Amino acid sequence: MDEEPSASEEAPAAREEEEAASSGHHEGLLFSLRYLGVWDLLAVERVCRSLRFAVQSDSLLWKCIHIDGPPLSERITDEALLRLAQKAQGWLQCLSLVDCSKITDDGLRRVLEISPRLQKLSVSGCRRLSIEGLIHNLKAFESSGLSSGFTGIKQLKLGRLFSLLPEHYEDLRSLLGRNEVGCQPIASKPQFYHCGVSSLACDDDRAIDIEICPECQNLKFVYDCPSESCRAKGLDHCRACDSCIIRCSQCGRCMKDCR
Numbered sequence: 001m002d003e004e005p006s007a008s009e010e011a012p013a014a015r016e017e018e019e020a021a022s023s024g025h026h027e028g029l030l031f032s033l034r035y036l037g038v039w040d041l042l043a044v045e046r047v048c049r050s051l052r053f054a055v056q057s058d059s060l061l062w063k064c065i066h067i068d069g070p071p072l073s074e075r076i077t078d079e080a081l082l083r084l085a086q087k088a089q090g091w092l093q094c095l096s097l098v099d100c101s102k103i104t105d106d107g108l109r110r111v112l113e114i115s116p117r118l119q120k121l122s123v124s125g126c127r128r129l130s131i132e133g134l135i136h137n138l139k140a141f142e143s144s145g146l147s148s149g150f151t152g153i154k155q156l157k158l159g160r161l162f163s164l165l166p167e168h169y170e171d172l173r174s175l176l177g178r179n180e181v182g183c184q185p186i187a188s189k190p191q192f193y194h195c196g197v198s199s200l201a202c203d204d205d206r207a208i209d210i211e212i213c214p215e216c217q218n219l220k221f222v223y224d225c226p227s228e229s230c231r232a233k234g235l236d237h238c239r240a241c242d243s244c245i246i247r248c249s250q251c252g253r254c255m256k257d258c259r
Helices: 012-021 028-034 036-045 048-058 076-087 105-114 132-149 167-176
Strands: 066-069 096-098 120-122 155-157
Touching: 028 048, 036 048, 036 066, 105 132, 120 132, 132 167
Parallel strands: 066 096, 096 120, 120 155
Antiparallel strands: none
16 A cells, blocks of 8 residues: 655655745735736745745736836746746736837737637837737637637737838727727726837727827828817817827927817
């Protein structure tokens, strides 16, 4: 008859997890972990075994992954991003990659394959991604999601890096569930120009950050004017890309009508 393994024969990893789980921390400390960003969570993992276990065992801490720029964005490779996504254990819902120049189409594909609940994606400044590869990955993600009962990507932030053709834009709008080109949600928040950039946060309520400029009809960032005098003339008044209407980099007002 086989003998049960003795305590000394247990796997070191299993003993480590048991010790970590038994050395409980104050509930307030564990509760505060959900307010930490990726950089801070990775730092907490290195404090001690018990905190490492707490961070790694709670998949909901990783349901929103924001890589907001240097220094972390400079270190994120395809493999590193995959390891981060795996921490969510399929619960990743929002992924924001800003200036992650080492991420490729294949790396993004691998993350999408293990993240069926992902709904919001931002890839601003990811220079190694191609618009063709992105559309291909999103189509595959949508197909696999529909067969599993998931809704697919609902919001996409591209930033200024991609040069979109009309057919690319139509494909993306269709994938995001908005087939009427140029149509924005009624409740969409105004987008104001500030220092040449617009918000790429995942809490933005638009389906896509690029749209057809009412003035030049090109696919660009389109901004609203914060001036009360302009907004009093209608929500669509003084609404265009920054090439058609020059705006103040500090307040976002149009330079022509708001002096």
